[in-house]
Amino acid sequence: MTKILKIKDLVTNFYTYEGVVKALNKVSFHVNHGATFGLVGESGCGKSVTVRSLMQIVQSPGVIEGGQIHFSPDPENESISIDLLKQSESFMQDLRGNQISMIFQEPNAALNPIMTIGEQIGESYYFHRKRQIIEKILKLDTDPNNPFPEIKVNRLTKPLYHIALNHPDSFLFKLLKKIPVLKKWDNGILRTAVEKSVELLATLGIPNPEKIVHQYPHNLSGGMKQRVVIAIALASEPVLLIADEATSNLDVTVQAQILDLLNELKKDKIISSILLITHDLGVVAETCDRVGVMYAGNLCEVGNVRQIFDNPKHPYTKALLASVPKVKQTGELNSIAGNVPNLVNPPSGCRFHPRCDHVMEKCKQAFPPTSQIDGDHHVACYLYN
Amino acid sequence: MEKILELKKLKKHYPILGGVLRRQVNSVKALDGIDLTINRGECIGIVGESGCGKTTTGKAIIKLHKATSGKIIYYPKAVSSPGIDITRLSSSKQRKIGLTGKMQMVFQDPTTSLNPRMLIKNIIAEPLRTQGRISSRQLHEKVINLLNLVGLTKDHLLRYPHEFSGGQRQRIAVARAIATNPEIIVLDEPTSALDVSVQAQILNLLKKLKNEFNLTYIFITHHLLVVKYISTRIVVMYLGKIVEIANTEALFANPAHPYTFALFSGIPSTDAKDISNRIVLTGDVPSPINPPQGCRFHTRCPFAMDICKKNLPDLAPVNNNSQHRVACHRSREVPDLIQATFGNT
Ligand SMILES: Nc1ncnc2c1ncn2[C@@H]1O[C@H](COP(=O)(O)OP(=O)(O)OP(=O)(O)O)[C@@H](O)[C@H]1O
Ligand SMILES: Nc1ncnc2c1ncn2[C@@H]1O[C@H](COP(=O)(O)OP(=O)(O)O)[C@@H](O)[C@H]1O
Ligand code: SF4
Ligand code: SF4
Ligand SMILES: [Mg+2]
Ligand SMILES: [Mg+2]
Numbered sequence: 001m002t003k004i005l006k007i008k009d010l011v012t013n014f015y016t017y018e019g020v021v022k023a024l025n026k027v028s029f030h031v032n033h034g035a036t037f038g039l040v041g042e043s044g045c046g047k048s049v050t051v052r053s054l055m056q057i058v059q060s061p062g063v064i065e066g067g068q069i070h071f072s073p074d075p076e077n078e079s080i081s082i083d084l085l086k087q088s089e090s091f092m093q094d095l096r097g098n099q100i101s102m103i104f105q106e107p108n109a110a111l112n113p114i115m116t117i118g119e120q121i122g123e124s125y126y127f128h129r130k131r132q133i134i135e136k137i138l139k140l141d142t143d144p145n146n147p148f149p150e151i152k153v154n155r156l157t158k159p160l161y162h163i164a165l166n167h168p169d170s171f172l173f174k175l176l177k178k179i180p181v182l183k184k185w186d187n188g189i190l191r192t193a194v195e196k197s198v199e200l201l202a203t204l205g206i207p208n209p210e211k212i213v214h215q216y217p218h219n220l221s222g223g224m225k226q227r228v229v230i231a232i233a234l235a236s237e238p239v240l241l242i243a244d245e246a247t248s249n250l251d252v253t254v255q256a257q258i259l260d261l262l263n264e265l266k267k268d269k270i271i272s273s274i275l276l277i278t279h280d281l282g283v284v285a286e287t288c289d290r291v292g293v294m295y296a297g298n299l300c301e302v303g304n305v306r307q308i309f310d311n312p313k314h315p316y317t318k319a320l321l322a323s324v325p326k327v328k329q330t331g332e333l334n335s336i337a338g339n340v341p342n343l344v345n346p347p348s349g350c351r352f353h354p355r356c357d358h359v360m361e362k363c364k365q366a367f368p369p370t371s372q373i374d375g376d377h378h379v380a381c382y383l384y385n
Numbered sequence: 386m387e388k389i390l391e392l393k394k395l396k397k398h399y400p401i402l403g404g405v406l407r408r409q410v411n412s413v414k415a416l417d418g419i420d421l422t423i424n425r426g427e428c429i430g431i432v433g434e435s436g437c438g439k440t441t442t443g444k445a446i447i448k449l450h451k452a453t454s455g456k457i458i459y460y461p462k463a464v465s466s467p468g469i470d471i472t473r474l475s476s477s478k479q480r481k482i483g484l485t486g487k488m489q490m491v492f493q494d495p496t497t498s499l500n501p502r503m504l505i506k507n508i509i510a511e512p513l514r515t516q517g518r519i520s521s522r523q524l525h526e527k528v529i530n531l532l533n534l535v536g537l538t539k540d541h542l543l544r545y546p547h548e549f550s551g552g553q554r555q556r557i558a559v560a561r562a563i564a565t566n567p568e569i570i571v572l573d574e575p576t577s578a579l580d581v582s583v584q585a586q587i588l589n590l591l592k593k594l595k596n597e598f599n600l601t602y603i604f605i606t607h608h609l610l611v612v613k614y615i616s617t618r619i620v621v622m623y624l625g626k627i628v629e630i631a632n633t634e635a636l637f638a639n640p641a642h643p644y645t646f647a648l649f650s651g652i653p654s655t656d657a658k659d660i661s662n663r664i665v666l667t668g669d670v671p672s673p674i675n676p677p678q679g680c681r682f683h684t685r686c687p688f689a690m691d692i693c694k695k696n697l698p699d700l701a702p703v704n705n706n707s708q709h710r711v712a713c714h715r716s717r718e719v720p721d722l723i724q725a726t727f728g729n730t
Binding site: 042043205207221222223224251252253254255256257259260279280281282283284285286309319320321323324325326327328332333334335336337339340 | 582
C-alpha cells in the first residue's frame with residue numbers, strides 16, 4: 001500500500017503571554033492511499049494543531065519549528081513526493097481546497113450566509129473543474145439533446161471557450177474578457193456548475209436537492225449544513241479529505257447519518273483517502289482503518305484500528321478505552337486520576353507519566369522511543385522497549 | 386417505593402414575539418405535557434437529542450422558570466403532607482415550610498455556571514447563606530467539608546474558577562449543589578463538556594455522593610451510555626414528549642420505541658461486535674414550533690402508517706408491565722419490524 005502523507009517529527013509551538021505552549025512534540029505518522037486514518041485524543045492534545053500545521057494555517061502565535069510533511073498525491077508512484085513545509089504560500093493556497101479539502105466542526109463558519117447553497121457548491125466546482133465543464137459544453141454543443149440549453153455557445157463565444165480551454169493564461173484571453181459583451185461569457189459554466197451541485201447533493205442523500213440549491217444556509221438544519229460543507233469539499237475532487245471533528249456538534253442520529261455517508265462515499269470511491277480527527281473513540285472504530293492516539297502533544301500509539309481497540313498497549317490508550325462507557329458495561333467505570341497537563345509546562349520525559357500506573361524512573365527522564373509491537377502497530381512507551 | 390416528585394401534564398411553551406407590537410405570534414412547544422413519577426433515592430435518566438426539552442424539564446422542576454401549565458407535586462421528607470404543588474408556591478411560603486435549597490441543579494458548562502469573579506469559598510457558601518442564618522465559623526467548616534467531599538482541599542478555598550480545570554470546576558459546582566442538603570439534584574449534562582477520562586471521575590463521584598446522602602438524581606444527557614452507567618430508570622424524550630420509559634436493563638434489553646432503537650444504534654461503539662445492523666434515520670428533528678401532528682416521530686420513523694400521522698399514541702404499558710411504557714401505535718410489532726428490516730440486533 002502506498003502512502004499519501006508522511007508526517008515526521010512535527011514540532012509546533014505557540015508563543016503566548018503565559019509562555020511557550022509546546023503543542024506538538026515530534027509527531028510522526030503516515031496516511032495510506034485509499035484508507036481512512038483517525039487521529040484521536042482528548043481536547044487540547046494537539047489534533048487540530050497537527051492538521052493546521054499540515055495545511056500551514058496555524059494561528060498567529062503558533063510556529064512550526066521542525067519536521068517534514070511528505071505529500072505524494074499519486075497512488076501509483078509514492079516517490080513523487082513534496083515536502084509541504086518547504087513550499088511557498090501560493091503553492092499551499094493552490095493545494096488547499098484543491099488536492100486537499102478540509103471540513104470543520106462548525107458548518108456555519110464554512111458557509112457564506114448570503115450565498116445560496118447552489119452558488120457555493122457551484123463556485124467550488126467552477127473553480128476546480130472549469131476545464132472539465134468547458135470540454136463537456138463544447139462537446140454537447142453538437143448534441144441535439146443538449147442538457148444545458150441555457151448555455152448558448154454561438155459563433156461569438158465558441159472561440160472564447162476554446163481559448164479558455166487551451167490558453168487560459170494568455171494575454172489575448174485576458175484582453176477578450178474585458179470586452180463588455182463577452183464579460184459574462186462564463187455564466188453558462190456557472191449555471192452548469194450549479195446543476196452539478198444538484199447531482200452532488202443528491203449523491204449525499206439530501207432530499208429535494210433542486211430546491212435546496214436555491215436556499216440559504218440559515219434555512220438548513222445542522223446535519224444538512226454539514227452535508228453541504230462535505231459537498232463543497234468534494235466538488236474539487238480532492239485526493240485527501242481532512243475532517244476535523246466534523247460530526248462532533250451533531251446529534252447522535254444525525255452523526256450516524258454523516259458517518260454512514262462518509263463510509264458510503266468511501267466504498268463508492270468518491271472519496272479516496274481521509275484523515276479523520278475526533279475525540280470520540282467510537283467514531284474512529286466505525287470509520288477508520290488505522291488510528292493514532294495522541295496525548296498532550298505526543299503520539300503514543302499507532303496501528304490498525306482493531307489492533308488498537310482489541311489489544312491496546314500504551315497505558316494511556318488502555319486507560320482511555322476503559323473510561324469510555326460501553327454498551328455491555330457493568331460495574332465501575334475506570335477513570336484516569338489527575339488532569340490533562342498544561343502544555344506550557346508539560347511533564348518531563350513521557351508526558352503521561354504523572355497519571356501512569358506503570359511509571360518508572362526512566363519515564364521521568366526522557367521521552368520514550370517508539371517500538372514496533374508487530375507489523376503496523378507502534379507504541380511509544382518504556383514498557384515495550 | 387416512596388414517591389418524591391410527580392410531574393402532571395407539565396407544559397412549557399416559550400412565546401415567540403413578533404410584529405411591531407411584540408405580540409405573541411407563536412410558541413416553542415419545548416415541553417408539551419409530560420407525566421412522570423420520581424421515587425425517593427433513585428437516579429432517573431432523561432435522554433434525547435438536542436432541543437427535545439430536557440433542560441426545560443430540569444429548569445421547571447427547580448423553578449428556574451415557570452411552567453406554562455401542569456403540576457409539580459413534591460413530597461418532602463420532613464413535611465408529612467399529601468404533597469405540595471410547587472408550581473404555585475411563592476418563595477416566601479417555600480422558605481416558611483423549609484423547602485428552600487431542597488432541589489438543586491448542576492449545569493452542563495462549568496465555565497459559565499460559576500461566577501468568574503467570586504472566590505471558590507464564596508461560591509460554595511452562597512447557597513448556605515441564603516438558606517438561613519449560620520455563624521461564619523460553621524460556614525467555613527462546612528465549606529471545607531464540602532470541598533473534601535468532592536475531592537478538593539482547603540488549599541483551593543481562595544482561588545477563582547478560571548484557575549481550575551473543567552473537571553475540577555464541575556466538582557465545585559457539585560459541592561455547591563449539595564451544600565444545602567438537598568433531596569433532589571437535577572444534573573443537566575454534567576459531564577458533556579469534559580474529557581472522557583475526567584467524565585469517569587465525575588460520574589464515580591456522583592455515584593458515591595448519591596449513596597452517601599440518599600440523594601435523588603434527575604440526570605439529563607444526550608448520551609445513552611452515560612445514563613446507563615448511573616441511572617436505574619431511563620426516560621426517552623422526543624420533541625417535548627416522553628416516548629418511552631423503563632428500567633435501565635429493560636430499556637437496553639427490549640427497547641420498544643423505534644426512536645429508542647435509533648438512539649441505540651447511533652452510538653458509535655468501540656466494540657467490533659456492535660458494528661452491524663443499525664437503523665440510521667433519515668432527516669432531522671423537526672421544529673418544536675410546529676411539531677408534526679399525530680406521533681411526533683412519524684416524519685422520521687421507518688414504520689410510520691396512516692394512523693401515526695393522525696393520532697397521538699398514548700404512553701401505554703409494554704406487555705402489561707406498568708414499569709415499561711411506550712408511546713407508539715405499533716409497539717407490539719416493533720421488535721419484529723426491526724428484525725425484518727434491519728437484521729438481528
Ligand atoms: N428561553 C427560551 N426561549 C425560547 N425557546 C427556548 C428557550 N429555551 C429553550 N428553548 C427551545 O425549547 C426547546 C427545548 O429546549 P431545551 O433547552 O429544553 O432542550 P434540551 O433537550 O436541553 O437540548 P440540549 O441537548 O441541546 O441541551 C428547543 O427547541 C429550544 O430552542
Ligand atoms: N491559537 C493558539 N494559541 C495558543 N495556544 C494554542 C492555539 N491553538 C492551539 N493551542 C494549544 O495547542 C494545544 C493543542 O490544541 P488543539 O490541537 O487545538 O487541540 P485538539 O486536540 O483539541 O484539537 C492546546 O494546548 C492548545 O491550548
Ligand atoms: S513511558 Fe512510562 S510513564 Fe509513559 S506510559 Fe510508558 S510506562 Fe507510563
Ligand atoms: S406511532 Fe407510528 S410513527 Fe410513531 S413511532 Fe410508532 S410506528 Fe413510528
Ligand atoms: Mg480540535
Ligand atoms: Mg440542554
